[in-house]
Amino acid sequence: MIMKYIPTIGLEIHCELSTKSKIFCDCPVSFGGEPNTRCCPVCTGLPGTLPVLNKKAVEYTVKAGVALNCEINEFSKLDRKNYFYPDLPKAYQISQFDLPVCKDGGLTINTSDGEKFIRIERIHLEEDAGKLLHDGFGKYSLADYNRCGVPLIEIVTRPDLSSSEEAKAFVEKVRLMLLYSGISDCRMEEGSLRADVNVSIRPFGTDELGTRSEMKNINSLKAIARAIDSEIIRQSEILEDGGKIIQETRRWDDNKGESKSLRSKEDAHDYRYFPEPDIVPVTFTKEEIESIRNSMPELPDKKFIKYTSAFGLNEADASLLLTSVSLSDLFESTAEECGNPKSASNFIIVEVLRRLNDSGMLPEDIPFSGKVLGSLVKMLENEEITAANAKKVLSAMFDSGKDPETIVAENAYRITNDTGEVEKTVIEILSNNEKAVEEYIGGKEKTFGFLMGQCSRALTGRGNPKVIQQILRNELDKRKGGV
Ligand code: ADP
Ligand code: MG
Ligand code: ZN
Numbered sequence: 001m002i003m004k005y006i007p008t009i010g011l012e013i014h015c016e017l018s019t020k021s022k023i024f025c026d027c028p029v030s031f032g033g034e035p036n037t038r039c040c041p042v043c044t045g046l047p048g049t050l051p052v053l054n055k056k057a058v059e060y061t062v063k064a065g066v067a068l069n070c071e072i073n074e075f076s077k078l079d080r081k082n083y084f085y086p087d088l089p090k091a092y093q094i095s096q097f098d099l100p101v102c103k104d105g106g107l108t109i110n111t112s113d114g115e116k117f118i119r120i121e122r123i124h125l126e127e128d129a130g131k132l133l134h135d136g137f138g139k140y141s142l143a144d145y146n147r148c149g150v151p152l153i154e155i156v157t158r159p160d161l162s163s164s165e166e167a168k169a170f171v172e173k174v175r176l177m178l179l180y181s182g183i184s185d186c187r188m189e190e191g192s193l194r195a196d197v198n199v200s201i202r203p204f205g206t207d208e209l210g211t212r213s214e215m216k217n218i219n220s221l222k223a224i225a226r227a228i229d230s231e232i233i234r235q236s237e238i239l240e241d242g243g244k245i246i247q248e249t250r251r252w253d254d255n256k257g258e259s260k261s262l263r264s265k266e267d268a269h270d271y272r273y274f275p276e277p278d279i280v281p282v283t284f285t286k287e288e289i290e291s292i293r294n295s296m297p298e299l300p301d302k303k304f305i306k307y308t309s310a311f312g313l314n315e316a317d318a319s320l321l322l323t324s325v326s327l328s329d330l331f332e333s334t335a336e337e338c339g340n341p342k343s344a345s346n347f348i349i350v351e352v353l354r355r356l357n358d359s360g361m362l363p364e365d366i367p368f369s370g371k372v373l374g375s376l377v378k379m380l381e382n383e384e385i386t387a388a389n390a391k392k393v394l395s396a397m398f399d400s401g402k403d404p405e406t407i408v409a410e411n412a413y414r415i416t417n418d419t420g421e422v423e424k425t426v427i428e429i430l431s432n433n434e435k436a437v438e439e440y441i442g443g444k445e446k447t448f449g450f451l452m453g454q455c456s457r458a459l460t461g462r463g464n465p466k467v468i469q470q471i472l473r474n475e476l477d478k479r480k481g482g483v
Contacts, residue, residue, distance in 0.1 A: 004203060004204060004236070005201035005202060005203055005204065005210075005232075005235075005236055005239065006162065006201065006202055006203075006204055007162055007163060007199065007200075007201050007228070007232045008159045008161070008162060008199070008200045008201070008202065008209050008210070008212075009159065009161040009162065009163075009164075009166070009167050009197065009198065009199055009228055010156075010157050010158065010159040010160075010161065010198040010212070011155075011156075011157045011161065011167060011170065011171065011195050011196065011197060011198070012154055012155070012156050012157075012195065012196040012198070013154070013155040013157075013171060013174055013193065013194075013195045013196075014128075014152055014153070014154050014155075014193070014194050014195070014196070014217075015064070015152065015153050015155065015178055015183075015184050015186065015192065015193050016029075016128060016150050016151065016152055016184060016191075016192040016193075017029075017056075017057055017060045017061075017150075017151040017152070017153060017183055017184055018183065018184050018185055018192075019054055019056045019057050019060065019151055020056075021054060022043055022054065022127075022148075022149035022150055022151065023051075023053065023054050023057050023094075023125075023127050023149050023150070023151035023152075024042055024043065024051030024052060024053065024054070024094070024127065024149055025040050025042035025043050025051070025052070025149060026040075027039055027040050027042075027043055027149065029150050029151070031187075031190050031192070032146075033146050035142070035144035035145075035146060036143075036144060036145050036146065037146065038146040039145045039146060039148055039149070042149070043127075043145070043148045043149030044089050044090070044145050044148060045088070045089050045090020045091075045148075046090075050278055051094065051278055051279060053078070053279050053282070054151060057125060057151035058101065058125065058282055059292055060151070060153075060181075060183040060184075061101045061102065061123060061124075061125045061153050062101060062102070062284070062289065062292045063181045063182075063183050063292060063296060064102065064123055064153050064155070064178060064181060064183055065101060065102030065105065065123050066181075066292065066293050066296055067177040067178060067180070067181045067296070067299055068102070068105045068106070068107060068120055068123065068155065068174065068177060069105040069106055069107065069120075070102035070103060070104060070105030070120060070122075070123060071102065071103050071104050071105070072101065072102055072284065072289045073099060073100065073101060073102065073103060073284075074283060074284050074285070074286070074289070075099065075281060075282075075283050075284075076096060076099045076100060076101045076281065076282045077096065077099050077275055077276070077279075077281040077282065078094050078095070078096055078125075078275070078276040078279045078281075078282075079094070079095060079096055079097035079098075079273045079274060079275055079276055080092045080093075080094060080095075080273065080274055080275075080276050081093045081094075081095045081097070081126075081271045081273055082271055082272045082273075083271060085129075086130075086132060086141070086143055087129040087130045087131065087132050087143065088129040088130065088148065089130075089143075089145065089148075093126060093127060093129065094126060094127050094276050094279070095124060095125075095126035095127070095154075096124035096125060096126065097273040098273075099281075100122040100123060100124035100125075101123060101124060101125055101282065102122065102123035102124075103121065103122045103123075104119075104120070104121070104122075105119075105120040105123070106118055106119040106120045107120070107170065107173050107174065107177070109166060109169040109170050109173055110169060111163075111165060111166050111169060112165065116160075116166065117160075118157055118158070118160045118161060118166075118170050119157065119158040119160050120155060120156065120157055120158070121156045121157065121158050122155075122156050123153055123154065123155050123156070124153065124154050124156075125151065125152070125153055126152050126153075126154060127148070127149050127150070127151065127152065128147050128148065128149065128150040128151070128152040129147065129148060130143055130144055130145040130146070130147050130148045131143070131144045131146075131147055132144075155174060157170070159198070159200075159209060159212075163228075164224070164225035164226075164228040164229050164232075165225070167197070167224055167225065167228055168221050168224060168225050171193075171195055171221060171224060172221060175188075175193055176300045176322065176323075177299060177300065177301075178193075179325060180297060180298070180299050180300050180303075180325055181296060181297065181299070182297060188219050188220050188221070189219065189220065191217075191219050193219070194217050194218060194219040195217075195218050195219075195224055196214055196215065196216045196217065196218070197214065197215045197218060197224060197227055197228055197231075197252075198212045198213070198214045199212060199213055199214075199215075199228055199231040199232060199235070200212035200213075200235070200245070201232060201235045201236060201239070201245075203239075210235070210245060211244075211245040211246065211247050212245075212247060213231060213235070213245065213246075213247065213248050213249070213250050213259075214248075214249050214250070215227050215231065215249075215250050215251065215252040215259055216249060216251070218252055218254075220254070222254075223252065223254040226252075226254065226257060227252040227254075227259065230252075230257060230258060230259065231250075231259065234259070246264065247264065248261050248262070248263065248264050249261075249262045249263050249264075249266075250262055300322045300328075303318075303322055303328060304318050304319070304322060307321065307322070307341075307345075311335065311341035311342070311345070312341065312342055313341065313342065313345050317345050317349055320349060320353075321345060321348070321349070324362075324363045324364070326362075326363040326364040326366070327348070327363040329370065330348065330352075330363065330366060330369075330370045330373065331344060331345060331348055331370070332370065333369060333370025333371055333373075333374065334347075334348060334370040334371075334373045334374040334377060335370075335374070336370070336371075336374065337370060337371045337373075337374020337375060337377075337378065338374040338375070338377040338378040338381060339378070340377070340381060343377050343380070343381050344373075344374065344377055347373075347376075347377050347380070347390075348373075351390075351391060351394055352366070352373070352394070355394065355395070355398060359398075366398075367397070367398065367401050368397050368398075368401065368403075372397070372403050372404065373397075375403070375404050375405065376390060376393055376394065376397070376404040377390075379404065379408065383415060383464065384408075384414055384415055385408060385413050385414060385415060385461075386413075386415060386461050386462075386465065388461055389408075389411075389413040389461045389462075392411070392413070392461075393407045393408060393413065396411075411460070412460055412462060413460070413461060413462060414462060415462050415463065415464050416459065416462045416463060416464070417464065417467075419467060419471065421459075422455075422459065422463050422464075422467055422468055422471050423471050423475075425455055425458045425459055425463070426455055426468065426471050426472050426475050427475060428458070429451060429454045429455050429458060430451070430475055430476070430479070433451060433454065436450060436451055437451075437476070437479060440476060441476070441479060441480050448472070448476070451472060451476075452465075452468065452469060452472060455468050455472060456468060
C-alpha cells in the first residue's frame with residue numbers, strides 16, 4: 001500500500017517500582033506467589049482502612065523523573081480515579097491527576113533518520129490493580145489481588161513518535177534509564193514494564209492530528225511494534241474506504257496479530273477525579289530534590305559516552321555492554337583491573353557472552369567478579385598464557401569458581417620461555433613423526449601445521465607459538481639440508 005498518511009504515536013509506559021513493600025501498606029512487592037496471599041485489608045480496599053504513602057515509592061518516582069530529564073514538582077498530590085472493575089476491589093485507583101510528581105521531560109532516541117527528541121509530558125505515581133484470569137474457568141473469571149497496591153509509575157509521552165521503530169527505540173531507552181536508576185527490574189515478560197499504545201494517522205500535508213485508538217498493557221517490544229504497524233494499516237484501510245476512525249480502546253492479541261474493539265474511549269471526566277482525602281500532599285524542598293538527584297547512579301547515556309570516547313570502544317560494543325547493569329559493572333571492573341578497556345570488552349563480548357548464550361545464564365549469575373576476570377585478561381595481554389588456554393581457564397572459572405591463577409598453576413598453562421624445553425619437545429615430536437617430516441621435506445608445506453599442533457599439544461599449550469614455530473622451522477631446515 002502506498003503510504004498517504006503520517007502516523008502519530010503516543011505512549012503511556014507503566015513501570016512497577018521495586019520497593020520492598022507496597023505503596024500504601026506493608027505487604028511485600030514480589031512477582032507471582034499463590035494468588036491472594038500477598039494482600040491485606042488496605043491493598044484490597046476494605047472499608048475503614050487507611051492508606052499510608054510509601055516514602056521510597058515517592059523517592060523512586062523522583063529518580064525516574066531525574067533519569068528522564070523531567071522537572072520535579074515541589075508540590076504534588078494524589079487523586080482518586082473512580083472506576084468500577086473487579087481488578088480493583090475498592091472501585092477507585094489512587095493516582096495523580098493534575099499535579100504529578102514529574103513533568104516536562106524527554107529523551108533523545110536514535111532513529112534511521114538520525115537523533116530525535118521525544119517529549120515526556122508527565123510521570124505520575126499510582127497503585128497497580130490486581131489481575132483477572134479469564135481463561136479456563138468456564139463461565140467464571142478469577143481475581144488475584146497480589147498485584148494490588150504495587151507502586152507503579154506512569155510515563156506519558158507527547159504524541160511525538162512517528163513509527164513503530166521509534167516507539168521501540170523509545171521504550172528500550174526508557175527501560176535502560178529506569179534499570180540503571182535502580183528503581184525497577186523492568187521485566188517486560190513479567191509485566192513490570194508495559195505500555196499503552198496510542199495511534200492515529202493523518203493525511204500527508206495536514207497538521208491536525210487524527211482520532212486515536214489506544215491499545216493497553218502490551219508487554220514486549222516486538223508486540224508494541226506489531227500492534228502499532230497493524231493499527232496504522234487498519235486505520236489507513238478505514239480512511240481509504242471513506243470511513244471514519246472512532247476514538248476507542250482496543251485489545252491487542254499478539255498471538256493472532258490483530259486487535260479487537262473493547263470499548264469506546266473514556267474521557268478524564270468519566271473518572272470523576274477528586275483529591276484523595278486520606279493522603280496528605282507530597283512536598284519537596286529544592287534541597288531534598290537535589291539530594292535525590294545526587295544519589296543517582298551513573299546513567300547509561302553517560303556511560304555510553306565514556307565507553308566510546310575515553311575507552312575507545314565502538315558504538316555497537318558499547319551498546320551491547322550497556323544492555324545489562326551487571327554486564328556493564330563486570331566490564332568496568334575488568335577494564336580497571338587489566339588496565340585495557342578494549343581487551344576487557346573484546347574478551348567479555350566474545351568469550352563471556354558466548355558462554356552465557358550457550359548456557360542460558362544471565363549476566364547477574366556470573367560466578368566471579370570483574371577483578372578476577374581482569375586478572376585473566378591481564379595474563380592474556382602479557383602473553384603469559386595463550387588465547388586457547390585463556391578460554392579453558394574461563395571455562396574452569398565458570399565451572400569451579402576457582403581463580404585464574406590457581407587454574408593456570410594447576411594445569412601448567414603458563415607460557416614457557418624455556419627454549420631448551422621447547423627444543424627438546426620439537427626434536428621428540430619430529431622423531432616420533434618421521435613420515436610427516438619426510439612429507440614436509442618432499443614439499444608438502446601443509447604438514448608444518450600438523451607438526452606445529454603436535455608440539456603445542458605436547459607443551460600443553462604453554463609454548464609461545466612464535467618460539468615453537470621458529471625452533472620447528474630450524475629443526476626441519478636442518479633435516480632438509482641433511483637429505
Ligand atoms: P488518556 O489516554 O488518559 O486520555 P491523554 O489524552 O493524555 O491520556 O493521552 C494519552 C496518550 O495519547 C499520550 O501519550 C499522548 O501523547 C497520546 N495522544 C494524544 N493524542 C494523540 C493522537 N491524536 N494520536 C496519537 N497519540 C495521541
Ligand atoms: Mg490512556
Ligand atoms: Zn496490603
